[in-house]
Amino acid sequence: MRILVIEDERKVASFIKRGLEEERYIVESAADGAEGLALASANQFDAIVLDVMLPKLDGYSVLQALRAAGNATPVLMLTARASMEDRVQGLNYGADDYLAKPFHFEELAARLRSILRRSTTEKTTILACGDLQLDLVSHFAYRSEKEIELTTKEYALLEYLMRNRDRILSRSMIMQHVWKHNFDPESNIIDVYIKRLRQKIDKPGQPPLIHSIRGVGYRMRDKPVAGDDVEV
Numbered sequence: 001m002r003i004l005v006i007e008d009e010r011k012v013a014s015f016i017k018r019g020l021e022e023e024r025y026i027v028e029s030a031a032d033g034a035e036g037l038a039l040a041s042a043n044q045f046d047a048i049v050l051d052v053m054l055p056k057l058d059g060y061s062v063l064q065a066l067r068a069a070g071n072a073t074p075v076l077m078l079t080a081r082a083s084m085e086d087r088v089q090g091l092n093y094g095a096d097d098y099l100a101k102p103f104h105f106e107e108l109a110a111r112l113r114s115i116l117r118r119s120t121t122e123k124t125t126i127l128a129c130g131d132l133q134l135d136l137v138s139h140f141a142y143r144s145e146k147e148i149e150l151t152t153k154e155y156a157l158l159e160y161l162m163r164n165r166d167r168i169l170s171r172s173m174i175m176q177h178v179w180k181h182n183f184d185p186e187s188n189i190i191d192v193y194i195k196r197l198r199q200k201i202d203k204p205g206q207p208p209l210i211h212s213i214r215g216v217g218y219r220m221r222d223k224p225v226a227g228d229d230v231e232v
Contacts, residue, residue, distance in 0.1 A: 051079065
């Protein structure tokens with residue numbers, strides 16, 4: 001999943017970013033409120049970690065602007081101000097959760113998983129497609145109860161496909177969500193990683209789960225339909 005961290009304290013931002021990346025999230029960061037608002041408005045994120053006391057534009061103003069524009073991305077607010085009034089203000093502006101500094105990373109990660117579950121139809125920590133399962137807490141993948149070893153990018157790609165199972169995902173959507181930058185039509189990096197995933201999750205005698213859609217992209221489903229499994 002793709003997370004935006006808006007935090008001006010460099011050490012705190014680095015600490016959060018490093019921890020989330022170890023949790024297999026794709027992370028982008030902004031050091032002030034104006035930059036954070038621009039990134040959040042121009043890109044699709046699954047969640048935002050937002051500090052309150054920011055230069056140029058404070059966190060409350062960023063949150064208000066996002067909600068006024070119809071942006072419903074889940075927001076976890078961070079602040080050194082832990083009074084009840086501050087928490088109530090943030091929640092009233094549309095925050096999904098509130099965490100006071102200093103904090104333990106384990107609590108931040110747990111709260112982030114919680115708001116992500118609340119914002120999707122998936123209320124479980126296990127994603128499934130056929131007999132393939134992906135544990136969002138341990139970050140292990142299993143098929144027919146056998147563990148599958150994945151790199152960070154393979155995990156991010158598989159999670160994105162599984163969260164959107166039965167939905168056709170274009171190469172540009174996959175590139176932006178997993179690789180954080182605009183799609184280069186000359187690049188074959190997505191095809192390379194799809195091939196790696198297929199080699200790891202599809203074994204002899206098992207039905208393929210990642211299907212190619214001619215001229216469009218890929219779809220994950222446990223049963224193919226007409227037009228699937230055609231090389232793009």
